[in-house]
Amino acid sequence: xxITTITVHILLIIFIATVFRSAFGFGESLVAVPLLALSVPxxxxxxxxxxxxxxxAGVVVVQDWRKIHFRSAGGLILYTLIGIPIGxxxxxxIDERIVKASLGAVIVIFSVxxxxxxxxxxxxxxxxxxxxxxxxxxxxxxxAYGINGPPLVVYGAKRRWSAQHFRATLQGYFLIASIVGVxxxxxxxxxxxxxxxxxxxSLPVLVPAVFIGRLINHRMHGEAxxxxxxxxxxxxxxxxxxxxxxx
Numbered sequence: 006x007x008i009t010t011i012t013v014h015i016l017l018i019i020f021i022a023t024v025f026r027s028a029f030g031f032g033e034s035l036v037a038v039p040l041l042a043l044s045v046p047x048x049x050x051x052x053x054x055x056x057x058x059x060x061x062a063g064v065v066v067v068q069d070w071r072k073i074h075f076r077s078a079g080g081l082i083l084y085t086l087i088g089i090p091i092g093x094x095x096x097x098x099i100d101e102r103i104v105k106a107s108l109g110a111v112i113v114i115f116s117v118x119x120x121x122x123x124x125x126x127x128x129x130x131x132x133x134x135x136x137x138x139x140x141x142x143x144x145x146x147x148x149a150y151g152i153n154g155p156p157l158v159v160y161g162a163k164r165r166w167s168a169q170h171f172r173a174t175l176q177g178y179f180l181i182a183s184i185v186g187v188x189x190x191x192x193x194x195x196x197x198x199x200x201x202x203x204x205x206x207s208l209p210v211l212v213p214a215v216f217i218g219r220l221i222n223h224r225m226h227g228e229a230x231x232x233x234x235x236x237x238x239x240x241x242x243x244x245x246x247x248x249x250x251x252x
Contacts, residue, residue, distance in 0.1 A: 011044045015203050019057055020210045026061050027218020028225075030175035031154035032237050033058065035244060049200050052190045055183050056204045057211060062180035064215045065173060072173035077164065080136035081143065081157065082181050088144020095145065102249045108146070109245030112155055116239035119162075120232065128163040135160060152241065153182065158234055168230035172222050 018040045026033030034054050041050035066073065095104060119125070128135055139156040147153035157178065161171045190196050225233060 012203075012206060014044050015041060016207055016210050019207045020214045022054075023057065023061055023211050023214035024218045024221070026058070027065065027172070027215045028221040029234060029237055030172040030222075031157060031179070032241065033061070035152070035241055045199065045203070048195055049197065049203075052187070052195045052200045053203055055186045055190065056200070057207065058179055058183040059187055060208070060211055061215055062176040062183060064212065065176035065219070066180055068219065069169065069173040070177075072170045073177040074164075074166070074170060074174045075177065077131055077136070077160070078174050078177040080131060081140040081160065081178050084137050084140025085144035085147065085153070085178075085182060086185070088141040089148035092145040092148020095148075105245045105249035108152075109242045109249060112238055112242030112245065115155075116235045116242060119235045120239065125159065125163045127165055131164075135163065147182065153179070155238055155241065158238060162231055162234075168222050168225045171230070
């Protein structure tokens with residue numbers, strides 16, 4: 006594949022994934038990493054996706070920092086950092102297919118349950134047990150498979166955040182979590198010149214995509230927004246099930 010074709014392919018994927026992440030607040034890695042891996046090695050696709058994540062989160066935080074629930078984001082980040090080592094341990098000690106299939110099945114059942122019109126009981130203020138549980142699970146899933154999103158969706162839905170507060174708060178969370186990831190990739194030597202090269206090339210399409218996603222996000226409100234989010238979760242669950250079967 007000529008280098009020009011590879012570059013166009015990468016830029017198109019990053020644009021689509023960034024619009025998706027900016028609109029919904031999470032999930033771009035499941036769009037970007039498998040498709041990027043068609044053109045570049047996986048050990049380049051993952052760090053590139055994380056660099057893009059840091060940039061998206063940084064732009065959104067600058068745009069909408071007033072909409073961030075800082076206490077919620079801080080608590081979730083703290084307990085995520087505890088969960089990441091557990092996730093890494095699961096990754097090396099348990100059959101990947103079993104974990105992915107189990108996780109996918111739980112997410113699918115949960116998503117279908119909520120799409121059927123069931124409501125999570127409202128959480129009017131931050132509670133330790135929910136911050137701890139959702140943050141820890143996000144860390145475990147993120148450490149094992151880079152899928153932090155589902156527990157964060159549960160917390161945001163229970164707190165009845167608006168689409169705008171949900172997006173901004175998750176970006177506050179992902180900004181710190183992704184920076185930690187980038188530092189880790191730097192120490193392990195995965196931030197190779199090719200990753201930096203493609204990242205710098207992506208900036209002209211990445212920034213406009215963040216603003217397009219923001220426009221989409223601001224057109225979604227209340228329960229309608231979370232219906233879309235549950236559809237995204239359903240897609241993640243199905244993806245994990247298929248991945249577990251064909252791997």
